Amino acid sequence: MIDIEEQYEKIYRYCYYRLRDPQRAEDVTQETFLRYFASDSYRNTGQVLHYLYTIARHLCVDEFRRPVSEPLPEALPSGEDLLTHLAVQAALEQLAEDDRELVLLRYGNEVPMGVLCRLYGVSRFALYRRLQRILKQLKTALKEDDP
Amino acid sequence: MNRALERSLKSAFPAPPPGRKAAFLKLHRRQELGRWDMLRIQAGYIRRWVWGLSAALFFIIAYLTVHIAGELRWAASALTPFLALLAATEWGKSRRWGMEELERACRVPPQRMALDRMLLLGLFHLALLALLTPLLALRLEIGAVRAGVYLLTPYLLTTVLSLEATRRIRGRECLPVCLTAAGAVSALGLLAPSVGLPLYTPEQLPGWLTGLAALAALTAAQLKTNLKEWEERKWN
Helix, strand or coil: CCCHHHHHHHHHHHHHHHHCCHHHHHHHHHHHHHHHHHCCCCCCCCCHHHHHHHHHHHHHHHHHCCCCCCCCCCCCCCHHHHHHHHHHHHHHHCCCHHHHHHHHHHHHCCCCHHHHHHHHCCCHHHHHHHHHHHHHHHHHHHHHHCC | CHHHHHHHHHCCCCCCCCCCHHHHHHHHCCCCCCHHHHHHHHHHHCCHHHHHHHHHHHHHHHHHHHHCCHHHHHHHHHHHHHHHHHHHHHHCHHHHCCCHHHHHCCCCCHHHHHHHHHHHHHHHHHHHHHHHHHHHHHHHCCCHHHHHHHHHHHHHHHHHHHHHHHHHCCHHHHHHHHHHHHHHHHHHHHHCCCCCCCCCCHHHHHHHHHHHHHHHHHHHHHHHHHHHHHHHCCCC
16 A cells, blocks of 8 residues: 555656656656556555556656756755755766666655665665665765865 | 765755645545455455354363363364364465456455455464463463463464465365365374373473474465465466
8 A cells, every 4th residue: 555645745756856847747747646546457566666656757758858948946945954955966966867866766755675676677786786886976976075 | 974865865855846736636536445444344255154163163172171181181282273274264265266367357466355364364363372372271280381382383284284285286176185284283183192192291392382483484484475376377
C-alpha cells in the first residue's frame, strides 16, 4: 500500500526537477497517476513505486523534448541555511544529470534502495558504490566552495 | 559528514507546491484496501469448519491433558500436528479446487490473500497453544518453556512438511500426503515414550529448542519459496 498524497508530492518533485516547469511537472504527475489508477496489474504487488517512477521517467523524457518556458522559482531558506543551501545547490549543479537524478530520488524523495536497483537495473552493491562516489564528489565540491 | 550531507540533500530539492493536487485526488482517488480491511475480508473466506475443528481440537487436547496419565500424558504435544494440518488445508485450498486461475485474475494477488489467511489462522492457533501451555505445564509439572516447546515443535514440523507437500503436489492428491505427515509426527510424539525413546526428558530440551528454532526458520523459508513460485506462475 502506498500513501497516494505523499507519493503525488514526490513524483511531482521528481518531474519538476526533470522538467523545470511546475505546470508541465504537474501535468506529467497527473498522467503518471492516471496510468497507475488504470492499471490493476501493479497494484498491491509491492512494485508500485518502481512502476510510478518508471512511468514518470518515460513521460518526462517525452515532455522534455519541448522547450523550457520558465526558470526555476524557488522558496529559499534564510540566514546560515541559505548559505548551506546555495553551496549544496552549486555542488549539485556540478554533477552529471543522471547522478543528480539519483540524488533526488534517494535523498530528496527517499526512494528505497530496492526500488532504485530495479529502476536502474543494477545490483544493490553497484548502486551503493555509485552513491558513495557521488557523495564523495559532492563533498569535494563543497570543500572547494568553502574558503 | 555523510549523514550531515544526506540531511542537506534531503532539503536541496525544493519545489513550488502543486496547485491541482487536491482537485485531482478528489476526482480520481479510488478506494484502497487497508491492511485491516484485507484481514477482515480474508477471515470470511476461511471455512467455518476450520475454525470449528481448531476449537474442537483445542478442547480435546485440553481434556486429554487434564484427564490422561501414564505414557499417554504427552498426547497434548502429539495432537498439535492436526492443528497445523488444518492451517495447511487453507494454504493449498485454491490449488486443490482448481481456483488458481480465477484468483490470479483478481485485483489483489493470491499470494497476499493466502498469506493473510495463514496469518489469521496462525495467530489463532498460537493463541490456542498459548492457552494450552500453562495447562500442560501445571499438569505435568514441567515449566512453561518446556510445555510451550513441546506444543509448538510438532506444530511447526507438520507445517513445514505440509507446505513442502502443497508445493510439490498439485491438486487434491496433496491432502493425503499432508494427513500422513501430520499422522506420522503425531504418532512419533505419542508412541516415543512407550517404546522407550526419551523424547520428553529434561536432558532433551536443548535438542528441542534447537529443533524449534530450525523449524521456525524452515517455515519462513517454505513460505517464501511458496510465495516466490506463486509469483512466478503469472496468469495472463
